[in-house]
Amino acid sequence: MLKQIEGSRAVAEAVALCRPEVICAYPITPQTHIVENLGQMVKAGEVTNCEFINVESEFAALSVAIGASATGARAYTATASQGLLFMAEAVYNTSGLGLPIVMTIGNRAIGAPINIWNDQQDSMSMRDAGWIQLYAETNQEAVDLHIQAVRLAEELSVPVMVCVDGFILTHAYERVDIPSQVQVDDFVPPYEPRQVLDPAQPVTIGAMVGPEAFTEVRYLAHYRQMQALWLIPELAEEFAEQFGRPSGGLLHPYRSEDADTLVIALGSVNGTIKDVVDGLRDEGVSIGSVSITSFRPFPAKRLRETIRQAKRVVVIEKSLAVGIGGIVSTDVRMALAGAGLPVHTVVAGLGGRAITQASLRETLLKAHRDVLEPLTFLDLRHDVIHREIERLETQRRSGPVAENILRELGSVADHIG
Amino acid sequence: MFQLRIHGRGGQGVVTAAEMLSVAGFLEGKHTQAFPSFGSERMGAPVMAFCRIDDKEIRLREPVMAPDALIIQDTTLLHQVNLFEGLSERGCLLINSTRNMSELGLDDFFTAHPAIGVMAVPASQLALEHVGRPLPNAALLGGFAAMTGIIQFASVAAAIEEKFKGKVATSNIAAARAAFAMVDSALQGAAASC
Numbered sequence: 001m002l003k004q005i006e007g008s009r010a011v012a013e014a015v016a017l018c019r020p021e022v023i024c025a026y027p028i029t030p031q032t033h034i035v036e037n038l039g040q041m042v043k044a045g046e047v048t049n050c051e052f053i054n055v056e057s058e059f060a061a062l063s064v065a066i067g068a069s070a071t072g073a074r075a076y077t078a079t080a081s082q083g084l085l086f087m088a089e090a091v092y093n094t095s096g097l098g099l100p101i102v103m104t105i106g107n108r109a110i111g112a113p114i115n116i117w118n119d120q121q122d123s124m125s126m127r128d129a130g131w132i133q134l135y136a137e138t139n140q141e142a143v144d145l146h147i148q149a150v151r152l153a154e155e156l157s158v159p160v161m162v163c164v165d166g167f168i169l170t171h172a173y174e175r176v177d178i179p180s181q182v183q184v185d186d187f188v189p190p191y192e193p194r195q196v197l198d199p200a201q202p203v204t205i206g207a208m209v210g211p212e213a214f215t216e217v218r219y220l221a222h223y224r225q226m227q228a229l230w231l232i233p234e235l236a237e238e239f240a241e242q243f244g245r246p247s248g249g250l251l252h253p254y255r256s257e258d259a260d261t262l263v264i265a266l267g268s269v270n271g272t273i274k275d276v277v278d279g280l281r282d283e284g285v286s287i288g289s290v291s292i293t294s295f296r297p298f299p300a301k302r303l304r305e306t307i308r309q310a311k312r313v314v315v316i317e318k319s320l321a322v323g324i325g326g327i328v329s330t331d332v333r334m335a336l337a338g339a340g341l342p343v344h345t346v347v348a349g350l351g352g353r354a355i356t357q358a359s360l361r362e363t364l365l366k367a368h369r370d371v372l373e374p375l376t377f378l379d380l381r382h383d384v385i386h387r388e389i390e391r392l393e394t395q396r397r398s399g400p401v402a403e404n405i406l407r408e409l410g411s412v413a414d415h416i417g
Numbered sequence: 418m419f420q421l422r423i424h425g426r427g428g429q430g431v432v433t434a435a436e437m438l439s440v441a442g443f444l445e446g447k448h449t450q451a452f453p454s455f456g457s458e459r460m461g462a463p464v465m466a467f468c469r470i471d472d473k474e475i476r477l478r479e480p481v482m483a484p485d486a487l488i489i490q491d492t493t494l495l496h497q498v499n500l501f502e503g504l505s506e507r508g509c510l511l512i513n514s515t516r517n518m519s520e521l522g523l524d525d526f527f528t529a530h531p532a533i534g535v536m537a538v539p540a541s542q543l544a545l546e547h548v549g550r551p552l553p554n555a556a557l558l559g560g561f562a563a564m565t566g567i568i569q570f571a572s573v574a575a576a577i578e579e580k581f582k583g584k585v586a587t588s589n590i591a592a593a594r595a596a597f598a599m600v601d602s603a604l605q606g607a608a609a610s611c
Contacts, residue, residue, distance in 0.1 A: 004444075006436070171453055173439045173440070175448060175449070247481070272476065353477070356482065357479060369570055
């Protein structure tokens with residue numbers, strides 16, 4: 001059914017349709033509306049056979065989900081930013097134990113400096129934690145990815161994070177087709193766990209494993225994610241057949257077949273990128289884009305095939321590996337090793353800075369003319385950093401950087417972007 | 418694609434207004450997108466929200482930089498925030514005020530930008546009258562429908578009904594209808610071309 005609703009509401013409805021049995025809720029912006037909506041739905045009796053548990057922290061949220069999942073329940077939670085960091089130990093435990101929990105990340109920056117706005121540093125910090133990570137481009141895809149994620153997680157016994165850009169998607173009202181319960185029931189069968197804590201048939205889950213077997217257990221975690229490289233496209237294909245629209249998969253190429261310059265990005269910024277690509281194509285620039293949906297497992301082979309004819313690659317990324325540059329670009333470079341293509345990293349949209357068509361266009365044109373530096377920061381205010389660097393160099397007690405810069409900028413309420 | 422930016426202060430229903438307009442457009446079969454710019458989540462702080470309306474899928478996620486129309490919910494922002502940034506030279510401006518443009522100190526602006534259409538509607542007063550609280554958002558949407566013709570009043574009313582329940586819905590619709598009538602009669606039924 002077509003609806004005009006907030007992204008968070010759409011995600012909550014999708015999760016409810018997947019018949020979760022335990023939902024662990026702890027609020028953190030910009031994810032809060034998702035669990036709030038689910039709480040209302042459970043209370044109103046719209047989600048049956050489901051326990052909605054208000055926990056005391058994010059660490060508890062995922063720990064309770066782990067316990068629930070180990071008893072054979074379909075468990076769900078959602079978080080963002082510092083909340084994900086606070087549950088970090090449990091994040092690794094979930095995948096290490098092979099528990100197929102689905103968790104929504106309302107992507108948000110990580111402090112300090114404290115910042116509630118969107119970037120993808122939070123989920124990127126957990127990229128090696130053994131969870132599958134899927135990134136939604138639109139709210140429709142956020143809905144569809146949650147439905148696919150439950151199936152994917154349970155078939156492989158691997159947890160899945162569905163990453164949804166905070167505010168840009170979670171708080172956006174747009175058109176979303178919410179499937180019927182019958183459709184979702186046809187796609188997501190009841191959970192059949194590989195391991196269950198059951199007093200009638202006691203087992204231990206979570207044994208201590210020494211050097212004799214730790215590598216093997218970790219290898220098998222990697223093996224299961226490699227299996228996801230074929231299962232993800234297979235589920236996307238089945239989903240398209242049953243629901244009548246393409247959604248999910250490993251990646252989405254856009255006007256890429258004959259493109260000299262290829263832009264790679266994760267999540268909602270791909271919409272803006274497509275508009276910029278269309279504009280540049282109209283001017284005769286040979287450019288296309290690739291939206292990576294599955295960041296873990298990383299679709300290296302599929303990316304190589306998609307990029308074969310390109311002359312250069314530009315990765316737009318909403319996170320920063322301080323001391324090296326891009327996180328996504330590192331994986332892209334590894335996937336393209338030996339291809340001899342220049343890979344440019346453009347760090348953009350940190351802490352909610354708007355990624356505008358105008359700035360993207362200018363940067364992509366520079367890349368196309370081969371005059372873009374290997375690492376750039378979109379719309380970086382050079383005057384501001386130069387003044388602060390000068391202060392650092394001339395004064396020993398230069399004070400806190402964030403506060404210095406804010407003082408210099410004055411009121412921030414007077415500009416739009 | 419039609420792009421609107423709404424300026425107001427936290428607590429005035431700025432974000433809700435953009436959401437309701439997006440629902441109204443959706444009800445007419447259009448593709449619409451509404452989203453907020455949370456400068457600060459505080460009562461009284463300057464807040465912006467955006468709405469795009471188009472006949473095809475909207476992919477663009479940047480804030481509305483070059484609006485076709487602006488709704489100003491709070492005139493105390495006029496000389497604090499760069500409200501008119503990017504506004505189309507042939508754009509529409511709807512202001513919540515009982516005062517005229519001279520009294521608001523905007524004569525110079527309109528002399529410099531003569532093709533921008535402007536209307537003031539006492540939305541807070543209408544809301545006080547009908548809703549009992551000075552929340553101008555619904556009334557301004559009524560005025561917006563009359564001023565621009567981008568959306569039918571019936572769709573605005575249906576969107577308000579979707580967002581609110583019972584008396585809150587009916588009273589907000591009444592405020593919106595009153596604003597629609599005021600702007601409509603001032604323009605004598607001819608919507609501005611923005």
